[in-house]
Amino acid sequence: xxxxxxxxxxxxxxxxxxxxxxxxxxxxxxxxxxxxxxxxxxxxxxxxxxxxxxxxxxxxxxxxxxxxxxxxxxxxxxxxxxxxxxxxxxxxxxxxxxxxxxxxxxxxxxxxxxxxxxxxxxxxxxxxxxxxxxxxxxxxxxxxxxxxxxxxxxxxxxxxxxxxxxxxxxxxxxxxxxxxxxxxxxxxxxxxxxxxxxxxxxxxxxxxxxxxxxxxxxxxxxxxxxxxxxxxxxxxxxxxxxxxxxxxxxxxxxxxxxxxxxxxxxxxxxxxxxxxxxxxxxxxxxxx
Amino acid sequence: xxxxxxxxxxxxxxxxxxxxxxxxxxxxxxxxxxxxxxxxxxxxxxxxxxxxxxxxxxxxxxxxxxxxxxxxxxxxxxxxxxxxxxxxxxxxxxxxxxxxxxxxxxxxxxxxxxxxxxxxxxxxxxxxxxxxxxxxxxxxxxxxxxxxxxxxxxxxxxxxxxxxxxxxxxxxxxxxxxxxxxxxxxxxxxxxxxxxxxxxxxxxxxxxxxxxxxxxxxxxxxxxxxxxxxxxxxxxxxxxxxxxxxxxxxxxxxxxxxxxxxxxxxxxxxxxxxxxxxxxx
Amino acid sequence: xxxxxxxxxxxxxxxxxxxxxxxxxxxxxxxxxxxxxxxxxxxxxxxxxxxxxxxxxxxxxxxxxxxxxxxxxxxxxxxxxxxxxxxxxxxxxxxxxxxxxxxxxxxxxxxxxxxxxxxxxxxxxxxxxxxxxxxxxxxxxxxxxxxxxxxxxxxxxxxxxxxxxxxxxxxxxxxxxxxxxxxxxxxxxxxxxxxxxxxxxxxxxxxxxxxxxxxxxxxxxxxxxxxxxxxxxxxxxxxxxxxxxxxxxxxxxxxxxxxxxxxxxxxxxxxxxxxxxxxxxxxxxxxxxxxxxxxxxxxxxxxxxxxxxx
Numbered sequence: 056x057x058x059x060x061x062x063x064x065x066x067x068x069x070x071x072x073x074x075x076x077x078x079x080x081x082x083x084x085x086x087x088x089x090x091x092x093x094x095x096x097x098x099x100x101x102x103x104x105x106x107x108x109x110x111x112x113x114x115x116x117x118x119x120x121x122x123x124x125x126x127x128x129x130x131x132x133x134x135x136x137x138x139x140x141x142x143x144x145x146x147x148x149x150x151x152x153x154x155x156x157x158x159x160x161x162x163x164x165x166x167x168x169x170x171x172x173x174x175x176x177x178x179x180x181x182x183x184x185x186x187x188x189x190x191x192x193x194x195x196x197x198x199x200x201x202x203x204x205x206x207x208x209x210x211x212x213x214x215x216x217x218x219x220x221x222x223x224x225x226x227x228x229x230x231x232x233x234x235x236x237x238x239x240x241x242x243x244x245x246x247x248x249x250x251x252x253x254x255x256x257x258x259x260x261x262x263x264x265x266x267x268x269x270x271x272x273x274x275x276x277x278x279x280x281x282x283x284x285x286x287x288x289x290x291x292x293x294x295x296x297x298x299x300x301x302x303x304x305x306x307x308x309x310x311x312x313x314x315x316x317x318x319x320x321x322x323x324x325x326x327x328x329x330x331x332x333x334x335x336x337x338x339x340x341x342x343x
Numbered sequence: 344x345x346x347x348x349x350x351x352x353x354x355x356x357x358x359x360x361x362x363x364x365x366x367x368x369x370x371x372x373x374x375x376x377x378x379x380x381x382x383x384x385x386x387x388x389x390x391x392x393x394x395x396x397x398x399x400x401x402x403x404x405x406x407x408x409x410x411x412x413x414x415x416x417x418x419x420x421x422x423x424x425x426x427x428x429x430x431x432x433x434x435x436x437x438x439x440x441x442x443x444x445x446x447x448x449x450x451x452x453x454x455x456x457x458x459x460x461x462x463x464x465x466x467x468x469x470x471x472x473x474x475x476x477x478x479x480x481x482x483x484x485x486x487x488x489x490x491x492x493x494x495x496x497x498x499x500x501x502x503x504x505x506x507x508x509x510x511x512x513x514x515x516x517x518x519x520x521x522x523x524x525x526x527x528x529x530x531x532x533x534x535x536x537x538x539x540x541x542x543x544x545x546x547x548x549x550x551x552x553x554x555x556x557x558x559x560x561x562x563x564x565x566x567x568x569x570x571x572x573x574x575x576x577x578x579x580x581x582x583x584x585x586x587x588x589x590x591x592x593x594x595x596x597x598x599x600x601x602x603x604x605x606x607x608x609x610x611x612x613x614x615x616x617x618x619x620x621x622x623x624x
Numbered sequence: 625x626x627x628x629x630x631x632x633x634x635x636x637x638x639x640x641x642x643x644x645x646x647x648x649x650x651x652x653x654x655x656x657x658x659x660x661x662x663x664x665x666x667x668x669x670x671x672x673x674x675x676x677x678x679x680x681x682x683x684x685x686x687x688x689x690x691x692x693x694x695x696x697x698x699x700x701x702x703x704x705x706x707x708x709x710x711x712x713x714x715x716x717x718x719x720x721x722x723x724x725x726x727x728x729x730x731x732x733x734x735x736x737x738x739x740x741x742x743x744x745x746x747x748x749x750x751x752x753x754x755x756x757x758x759x760x761x762x763x764x765x766x767x768x769x770x771x772x773x774x775x776x777x778x779x780x781x782x783x784x785x786x787x788x789x790x791x792x793x794x795x796x797x798x799x800x801x802x803x804x805x806x807x808x809x810x811x812x813x814x815x816x817x818x819x820x821x822x823x824x825x826x827x828x829x830x831x832x833x834x835x836x837x838x839x840x841x842x843x844x845x846x847x848x849x850x851x852x853x854x855x856x857x858x859x860x861x862x863x864x865x866x867x868x869x870x871x872x873x874x875x876x877x878x879x880x881x882x883x884x885x886x887x888x889x890x891x892x893x894x895x896x897x898x899x900x901x902x903x904x905x906x907x908x909x910x911x912x913x914x915x916x917x918x919x920x921x922x923x924x925x926x927x928x929x930x931x932x933x934x
Binding site: 107150 | 485512526528548557560579597604
């Protein structure tokens with residue numbers, strides 16, 4: 056299903072690049088600076104902080120967890136220029152690595168803070184990217200969440216001995232635990248793909264009717280699959296039963312419309328018990 | 344509601360108010376009023392606290408690194424405004440203030456904080472007990488609904504707590520810039536300075552909570568970003584402000600709220616949408 | 625006052641002829657949503673018509689002493705502040721004679737003329753709406769929506785108020801139709817809880833702050849060497865007092881209209897305008913529904929917390 060027009064060569068089938076793995080392999084998080092250590096020490100003396108709403112706070116307590124503290128990690132990354140062949144649709148592997156590493160650094164630092172507090176996990180994780188007017192090619196990657204600990208003393212740390220992370224809200228965390236599953240970790244896969252724009256022009260000129268553009272279908276398809284596969288690989292490493300709440304985000308960040316990052320995020324879970332959820336009540340709300 | 348009751352309501356319009364009270368004012372909605380009433384509380388008065396603190400002239404131009412006077416101004420304004428709110432609450436005869444709206448802004452010459460909420464009290468509390476407690480009136484930006492939920496679970500709100508930190512983002516040298524141009528690399532100085540500023544803001548908020556002898560802080564909101572209107576061009580000031588409500592566990596400990604799972608039958612038949620997998624960036 | 629206006633209670637010179645025709649006959653119209661209409665019907669209240677009132681008012685400085693407008697700022701002498709109402713505070717420079725433009729005196733005072741003009745505008749619009757309602761034989765007006773919009777380029781403001789006039793079958797008409805911003809479920813809950821809406825309350829308070837030298841240094845920070853010890857970070861006392869005063873005045877004006885009833889669902893809006901280096905003009909508008917308890921109400925049992933699966 057490939058056409059042989061110049062500039063429309065099929066996307067090369069190379070193996071996915073080596074992207075540094077998580078769970079302590081390959082990425083070296085820098086140690087916590089003294090001010091952060093001081094704030095965490097205060098938290099260890101019994102004060103907790105959390106950005107959970109009151110609803111989420113009460114539901115987290117309901118499941119038998121107690122919030123320990125608000126934890127965060129960040130990394131300001133410079134994203135330079137990767138030379139690329141403009142006429143070819145391909146993955147920009149260096150950019151993929153960079154986006155992945157930057158988020159990894161932020162997540163690892165957040166996990167470090169959670170470890171410092173003796174947490175079993177972090178809920179409500181938000182991964183944000185901030186751009187500021189200074190530095191057109193710099194971006195700040197931030198990971199924020201609330202570290203929690205099980206009140207019954209049982210450890211919920213994952214296979215790598217680290218606190219679980221999850222982007223589940225308090226409500227979703229409660230609901231998940233009702234089903235007999237526990238979260239293992241936030242898993243992600245990313246792929247930065249460049250779409251060859253010259254070939255778009257050539258192809259469109261040749262088209263006078265409704266027809267699929269197979270190369271582009273293939274390119275975008277491939278990019279999404281790469282992202283999701285990498286995410287699933289992370290889940291396999293954690294020995295998860297499944298992944299919930301998967302979402303696929305597509306952003307051009309500041310690279311222009313022809314370069315898109317496909318980011319796939321979800322929470323890996325494992326089954327712990329054969330839970331029978333009580334039959335939920337059906338309601339109809341009469342207002343709005 | 345029966346027709347007779349409605350007619351009784353209409354009849355009440357001809358005549359004066361049944362009790363000669365001072366005139367209660369409240370910005371609670373009817374839902375919130377009913378929830379509070381169900382717990383034995385009632386609104387007393389809307390109360391306010393406003394404070395402006397000045398920042399010295401030329402302050403933003405000559406600093407580098409952390410800008411401590413700006414955070415002192417913010418802390419001062421928050422404290423003064425909260426204290427004013429507490430005083431008004433005490434004057435009105437309330438036990439605490441709920442649903443406080445917190446508005447603040449940092450300008451080049453001053454920081455201003457404006458708080459407004461409704462003072463509430465326990466209906467059956469004896470005036471002498473209330474007076475004894477008035478120095479400890481709680482202030483919180485929790486809505487009345489969240490206040491009721493938390494109280495039923497055995498927790499009490501203590502105070503609004505906030506912490507701020509302002510930092511000038513360091514620049515890279517020309518050499519560093521050139522060397523990093525084609526690399527994908529972390530910028531450690533910048534990372535460190537912003538990370539520390541965030542931590543400092545959180546830490547100041549925590550200290551305020553510890554001072555209030557709290558067990559924890561909930562509903563922390565972190566506002567951060569560049570402060571565009573101060574200093575000369577080229578000086579990049581970043582602000583980090585954390586605000587939350589300090590809470591304490593009551594002597595009875597935590598009570599489970601035992602929520603019930605419901606399936607709401609409001610939705611029309613839901614079909615699979617490919618775009619539901621994709622969220623806007 | 626500036627505009628040529630009839631007394632504030634919405635005199636009969638107000639209603640346009642078209643209003644008479646519309647309200648005379650035909651099916652009633654109403655701005656209630658379907659949900660709110662259904663709540664009305666369930667409660668036993670009948671809508672009788674859509675009512676509205678409008679007034680365009682313009683505010684200007686009024687000429688005062690020696691041909692200068694009231695409120696004209698002087699630096700050295702005691703100015704004519706006009707009627708300062710319930711609030712006036714004065715500050716005096718601690719520096720001794722400095723001369724020139726040094727702000728030797730500072731004042732915070734209530735701007736009665738602003739409040740009166742606002743009350744006039746709102747009162748006219750409100751009165752006209754009420755007149756339409758009375759003409760329909762209404763017992764009350766619910767779901768009120770009010771607005772104040774500037775008319776571009778004219779320096780005038782238009783006050784507008786609209787709502788749905790209703791009757792309660794079998795009730796004796798009250799001395800004045802009751803009015804409220806609420807409608808629908810919220811109104812039903814209010815009534816079930818034992819509160820009867822009496823009338824809408826809307827008040828405006830205005831405070832003018834003329835900063836004295838210390839306030840000016842704190843707000844502008846010029847000539848720090850003259851600051852006389854105001855270097856560094858300090859609270860700006862004069863501004864704090866003006867801000868507090870404008871809110872307290874609004875609350876007290878509102879309380880004066882309650883007659884012992886309760887003011888429910890208060891909304892507050894404060895606007896500030898800097899009109900000089902260290903001069904602030906503050907205005908606060910406070911609105912709510914005056915309600916009266918007509919029956920006792922047992923406290924609701926604790927509601928069940930639920931987690932929705934959709």
